Amino acid sequence: MTARSTAVQTPNPLLAAAVAGLIALAQAGDAKAQEKKSEREKCYGIAKKGQNDCGTARHTCAGKAKKDNEPDEWKYVPKGTCEKKGGKLTPGKPTDSK
Numbered sequence: 001m002t003a004r005s006t007a008v009q010t011p012n013p014l015l016a017a018a019v020a021g022l023i024a025l026a027q028a029g030d031a032k033a034q035e036k037k038s039e040r041e042k043c044y045g046i047a048k049k050g051q052n053d054c055g056t057a058r059h060t061c062a063g064k065a066k067k068d069n070e071p072d073e074w075k076y077v078p079k080g081t082c083e084k085k086g087g088k089l090t091p092g093k094p095t096d097s098k
Contacts, residue, residue: 043082044091047073058094070094 047053052065052073065073071092082089 039079040076041079041082041089042074043077043085043087043089044074045069045071046077046082046085046087047075051075056091056094067095 042053046069047065048068049065050063052062052070053075054062055064056072056074058072071088072094074087074091077085077087
């Protein structure tokens, strides 16, 4: 009968450092994404038909705006640019879409 070696090999230090670097890079990317997300704000009244970013009292999904520039439909914009684009930071009452 032959004896099998049960010794565990230690990982290559260079490979271990590369994997650790990739993990750190991924975490830094997540932090940067969170930072960018916080630099945006909802801007009401500027979304074009079918291009809103999320739901309203009339529907639950993005891309469901029936008309351009509805006061209750919104898009994310860079912080501080909403009013320059003609929008408002608070929702308005929807127009009658009949």
